[in-house]
Amino acid sequence: MPNFTLNGISVDVPEGTTVLQAAKTVGIEIPHYCYHPNLSIAGNCRMCLVEVEKFPKLQIACNTVVTEGMVVKSDTEKVRQAVTGVLELMLINHPVDCPICDQAGECGLQIYYMKYGLHKSRFAFEDKVHKKKVQDIGGQIVLDAERCILCSRCIRFLQEVTGTSELEFFRRGDHSEISIFPGRPLDNQYTGNLADICPVGALTSKDFRFKCRVWFLRGTRSICPGCANGCNVEAHFKEDIVYRLKPRRNDDVNRTWMCDPGRLEYKKANEARLLTPVVRENGGLKAEAWEAALSFAAFRLWETVEAHGAASVAVIASPAFSNEELYLARKLAEEVLRTPNVGFSPRSSGNGLSDDFLIKADKNPNTRGAQLLGISEEKFDDIVRKIEGGEVKALLVFGNELADFPGERTAELLSRVPFVAQVGTNEGAVSLAAHAVLPSASFVERGGTFTNHAGRVQRFWMGFPPRGNARGGIEILVGLANRLGAGWTFAGEASVFRAIARSEAPFAGMSYESLGELGQIAGGKG
Amino acid sequence: MELVLTTHFGNERYRFAETYEQLGGYGALRKALSMPKEEIVAEVRKANLRGRGGAGFPAGVKWGFLPKDLSRPRILVINADEGEPGTFKDRLIMTRGPHLLIEGIAITCYALEAHTCYVYIRGEFVREAEIVQEAIDEATAKGYLGKGILGTGFDLEVTVHLGAGAYICGEETSLINSLEGKRGWPRVKPPFPASVGAFGLPTIVNNVETIADIPWIVTHGGEKFASLGVEKDGGTRLICVSGPVKKPGVYELPVGTSLRSIIYEHAGGLRDGKALKAVIPGGSSTPVLRADEIDVGFDIESMQKIGTMAGSGGVIVIPEGTCMVRALSVLMNFYAHESCGQCTPCREGCGWLAKVLHRIENGQGRNGDVELILEVCDNMLGRTICPLADAAVMPAQSFIWKFREEFDGHLREKKCPYGNRF
Ligand SMILES: Cc1cc2nc3c(=O)[nH]c(=O)nc-3n(C[C@H](O)[C@H](O)[C@H](O)COP(=O)(O)O)c2cc1C
Ligand code: SF4
Numbered sequence: 013m014p015n016f017t018l019n020g021i022s023v024d025v026p027e028g029t030t031v032l033q034a035a036k037t038v039g040i041e042i043p044h045y046c047y048h049p050n051l052s053i054a055g056n057c058r059m060c061l062v063e064v065e066k067f068p069k070l071q072i073a074c075n076t077v078v079t080e081g082m083v084v085k086s087d088t089e090k091v092r093q094a095v096t097g098v099l100e101l102m103l104i105n106h107p108v109d110c111p112i113c114d115q116a117g118e119c120g121l122q123i124y125y126m127k128y129g130l131h132k133s134r135f136a137f138e139d140k141v142h143k144k145k146v147q148d149i150g151g152q153i154v155l156d157a158e159r160c161i162l163c164s165r166c167i168r169f170l171q172e173v174t175g176t177s178e179l180e181f182f183r184r185g186d187h188s189e190i191s192i193f194p195g196r197p198l199d200n201q202y203t204g205n206l207a208d209i210c211p212v213g214a215l216t217s218k219d220f221r222f223k224c225r226v227w228f229l230r231g232t233r234s235i236c237p238g239c240a241n242g243c244n245v246e247a248h249f250k251e252d253i254v255y256r257l258k259p260r261r262n263d264d265v266n267r268t269w270m271c272d273p274g275r276l277e278y279k280k281a282n283e284a285r286l287l288t289p290v291v292r293e294n295g296g297l298k299a300e301a302w303e304a305a306l307s308f309a310a311f312r313l314w315e316t317v318e319a320h321g322a323a324s325v326a327v328i329a330s331p332a333f334s335n336e337e338l339y340l341a342r343k344l345a346e347e348v349l350r351t352p353n354v355g356f357s358p359r360s361s362g363n364g365l366s367d368d369f370l371i372k373a374d375k376n377p378n379t380r381g382a383q384l385l386g387i388s389e390e391k392f393d394d395i396v397r398k399i400e401g402g403e404v405k406a407l408l409v410f411g412n413e414l415a416d417f418p419g420e421r422t423a424e425l426l427s428r429v430p431f432v433a434q435v436g437t438n439e440g441a442v443s444l445a446a447h448a449v450l451p452s453a454s455f456v457e458r459g460g461t462f463t464n465h466a467g468r469v470q471r472f473w474m475g476f477p478p479r480g481n482a483r484g485g486i487e488i489l490v491g492l493a494n495r496l497g498a499g500w501t502f503a504g505e506a507s508v509f510r511a512i513a514r515s516e517a518p519f520a521g522m523s524y525e526s527l528g529e530l531g532q533i534a535g536g537k538g
Numbered sequence: 539m540e541l542v543l544t545t546h547f548g549n550e551r552y553r554f555a556e557t558y559e560q561l562g563g564y565g566a567l568r569k570a571l572s573m574p575k576e577e578i579v580a581e582v583r584k585a586n587l588r589g590r591g592g593a594g595f596p597a598g599v600k601w602g603f604l605p606k607d608l609s610r611p612r613i614l615v616i617n618a619d620e621g622e623p624g625t626f627k628d629r630l631i632m633t634r635g636p637h638l639l640i641e642g643i644a645i646t647c648y649a650l651e652a653h654t655c656y657v658y659i660r661g662e663f664v665r666e667a668e669i670v671q672e673a674i675d676e677a678t679a680k681g682y683l684g685k686g687i688l689g690t691g692f693d694l695e696v697t698v699h700l701g702a703g704a705y706i707c708g709e710e711t712s713l714i715n716s717l718e719g720k721r722g723w724p725r726v727k728p729p730f731p732a733s734v735g736a737f738g739l740p741t742i743v744n745n746v747e748t749i750a751d752i753p754w755i756v757t758h759g760g761e762k763f764a765s766l767g768v769e770k771d772g773g774t775r776l777i778c779v780s781g782p783v784k785k786p787g788v789y790e791l792p793v794g795t796s797l798r799s800i801i802y803e804h805a806g807g808l809r810d811g812k813a814l815k816a817v818i819p820g821g822s823s824t825p826v827l828r829a830d831e832i833d834v835g836f837d838i839e840s841m842q843k844i845g846t847m848a849g850s851g852g853v854i855v856i857p858e859g860t861c862m863v864r865a866l867s868v869l870m871n872f873y874a875h876e877s878c879g880q881c882t883p884c885r886e887g888c889g890w891l892a893k894v895l896h897r898i899e900n901g902q903g904r905n906g907d908v909e910l911i912l913e914v915c916d917n918m919l920g921r922t923i924c925p926l927a928d929a930a931v932m933p934a935q936s937f938i939w940k941f942r943e944e945f946d947g948h949l950r951e952k953k954c955p956y957g958n959r960f
């Protein structure tokens with residue numbers, strides 16, 4: 013553990029830590045562009061210059077490994093001047109077209125200019141080197157070469173993370189520019205990350221471009237619901253519309269990355285949403301108030317148990333729901349309806365995509381959670397058989413589809429059940445057939461936990477309350493259970509998680525506090 | 539006067555192994571193979587042999603940076619990129635005495651326990667590369683290279699690699715990238731090539747002339763070599779004199795020979811009765827000297843004392859009547875064109891300097907432009923991955939410091955007083 017002094021503060025760091033990393037741990041900001049925690053060191057932007065005792069020249073903090081007794085200063089006039097000087101040079105050939113740039117508001121150049129620059133332009137506008145703007149280079153990305161500060165983050169990402177190397181530098185000196193090779197566009201499933209790591213507006217997201225100025229956006233910490241990997245993300249929204257997902261760093265799960273299909277998962281929170289409880293009676297559909305819809309559904313379930321016995325009722329849970337919701341769904345089935353028929357319906361792929369990096373073939377965020385809570389996929393097959401055999405008289409379905417069944421198959425199956433209640437977020441084959449639609453909150457509209465493929469229990473947080481008239485799954489389940497006489501007192505996901513930690517062995521000893529931002533492995537081991 | 543390299547360069551046949559051998563060639567290698575390796579390195583240290591590529595780093599000291607353990611193969615790379623404007627000496631060695639280089643390589647590799655050597659030759663040197671390759675083939679046939687050199691167990695393979703024409707590929711880490719087939723970008727240091735160099739292996743990069751001096755040092759001893767030069771800088775140097783002198787060319791002279799005698803005695807003084815205005819002493823990247831500053835010994839320390847560098851021995855003579863703004867402008871175009879584009883200060887700064895100089899020369903300079911150049915220089919100097927930015931800044935600063943009135947004159951008169959325009 014070498015000890016060194018940074019701006020007069022004594023700091024202990026693990027062997028091999030760089031000055032830039034060490035500074036971060038004590039809250040000292042050293043400006044940087046090319047450094048990225050999950051990429052190799054390039055040392056080309058020259059923004060992170062600091063004074064190191066015994067070195068006559070300023071050193072780059074990103075490539076200076078701390079040694080015992082080192083004395084470093086990042087707050088001197090000499091350093092400040094150097095940083096301002098580099099920033100000025102960085103801007104001379106930059107088009108400064110912020111008013112039409114999507115990066116404005118989260119641009120490294122704007123941020124550091126306000127902090128370290130504020131110089132007057134001394135470079136003649138007509139002398140600027142011009143480069144190609146608005147190039148579709150494939151994937152989710154548009155390139156504006158003129159705005160590029162040539163930090164090489166994108167190039168290193170494509171070399172070191174995807175191994176596909178589609179981008180390279182071309183030409184030299186101030187005519188240097190990044191580009192793809194002729195006729196070879198970006199060809200990998202992780203292109204969206206390029207827009208994130210590009211510190212400026214050179215690489216922007218086709219999907220997000222010109223949709224919203226970033227300063228109008230608010231964010232919440234979340235988990236991508238796109239597959240079993242559970243990439244940590246931030247969901248960005250304005251009012252109750254989600255605009256994008258951005259990866260959130262978790263070195264044990266996704267480092268700082270996420271996949272392209274996952275990045276578009278947010279759309280499901282906006283489009284084709286179920287926003288009002290609906291009841292189907294006498295062939296007609298009717299929007300209902302929650303009280304009426306819940307009472308109706310509860311009554312029909314009770315009625316069926318009374319008439320045909322508990323075994324005539326089934327609950328199909330969904331691995332797209334949280335641990336908390338799954339736990340309550342199981343409890344409802346076992347303790348309230350007292351039916352053995354509870355299983356989960358897996359949504360597989362749609363695109364069949366998987367790789368050995370982040371993308372998992374299992375397209376559900378919480379399959380492992382469902383399994384650890386004792387809900388099985390085999391039971392689902394069993395329930396389907398029972399539906400086909402006419403044994404199921406009432407069904408509570410979570411989710412928007414049944415497994416990967418084509419729409420007709422779902423319609424046909426559900427038509428055999430006299431009463432179907434759905435708890436779901438989006439229109440689909442299930443909502444078309446359901447007799448009671450109980451619209452539930454999207455992943456940004458409620459909090460909870462998912463358990464990823466590796467058994468890591470990870471929290472996601474509510475960004476805004478459920479859209480329209482939708483409700484959190486917990487609230488819906490408590491409403492149903494209590495109407496069936498359960499007397500549950502759960503209030504909010506934390507109280508449910510406490511119950512899970514008490515009664516479910518794999519989750520023993522866990523709490524929202526212990527999960528923290530980055531989660532914990534269920535069962536205390538991998 | 540004792541010569542180390544060029545004694546037989548007048549002999550057309552000296553480039554062939556047979557003649558080279560008849561004139562004593564490969565005797566040093568035989569001697570070296572019977573010496574303990576450390577002793578060879580010790581002789582090179584004693585010789586005060588300073589790198590001839592430009593930086594002047596003591597060769598023996600650099601060799602000492604190799605990791606002690608031999609678990610990873612070591613590589614010797616010969617820098618034959620010879621890109622520094624004003625420098626044209628390595629090509630002379632390659633065409634007139636290629637076996638000096640090869641014998642030097644064999645001895646160095648033996649001393650450093652390296653079994654692989656790459657000779658990185660600039661792309662334009664097609665004929666030079668052919669001659670070196672022929673010499674390698676001859677030497678291999680005669681058992682000086684290849685498997686079991688001269689009956690010892692020592693193997694050495696030497697490969698010629700042609701560059702593709704970029705000044706920056708003369709910088710040693712850029713050269714290594716280029717050699718590996720990558721874009722010729724200098725690497726961030728640390729790690730230094732001695733620990734992580736070509737193909738990730740411990741690597742020593744030396745200039746052609748540096749290595750060509752090795753056989754003589756082995757034959758005559760380090761002390762003898764040191765005594766040819768000055769206190770901390772031994773031997774002779776190949777000095778390249780260009781510009782309007784009577785006898786431009788390459789001169790082998792003892793380190794420490796005065797710059798005045800180089801220009802006026804050896805190169806015969808200026809042509810056509812011209813007067814001397816300035817001298818760039820060590821290749822285009824070294825700070826310029828005024829005509830009254832040339833009473834200085836051509837060695838690393840003496841040059842340093844007067845604020846310039848011996849560099850790669852490229853003496854560029856500038857006569858009266860030359861517009862210094864134009865001269866600097868031409869130089870800056872070179873650096874702006876050759877900057878690899880990696881570091882912000884160099885990429886943007888070199889281009890900026892070139893543009894400002896261009897407009898000053900064209901009579902379109904703006905108030906404050908000269909100061910602006912100096913400030914941009916401050917923002918570049920010592921702030922980059924490799925010294926190319928410094929190489930651009932040093933002439934820029936020194937031209938302005940020493941010939942400020944010419945720059946101001948361009949601004950005042952709104953034209954070039956010499957009547958130049960781009
Ligand atoms: C921009 C730049 C260009 C260079 N070009 C050459 C060159 O053409 N030949 C050369 O020997 N060294 C060149 N050098 C110096 C090398 O980096 C290196 O110091 C040298 O090859 C080491 O050999 P030496 O110690 O024998 O001089 C250059 C350095 C820089 C920064
Ligand atoms: S496009 Fe962006 S990430 Fe890539 S080099 Fe340019 S500034 Fe850096």
Ligand code: SF4
Binds near residue numbers: 723876878923
């Ligand atoms: S100083 Fe210039 S030439 Fe050297 S690495 Fe940086 S940009 Fe390239």
Ligand code: FES
Binds near residue numbers: 045054058073075
């Ligand atoms: S962050 Fe250190 S040089 Fe770019």
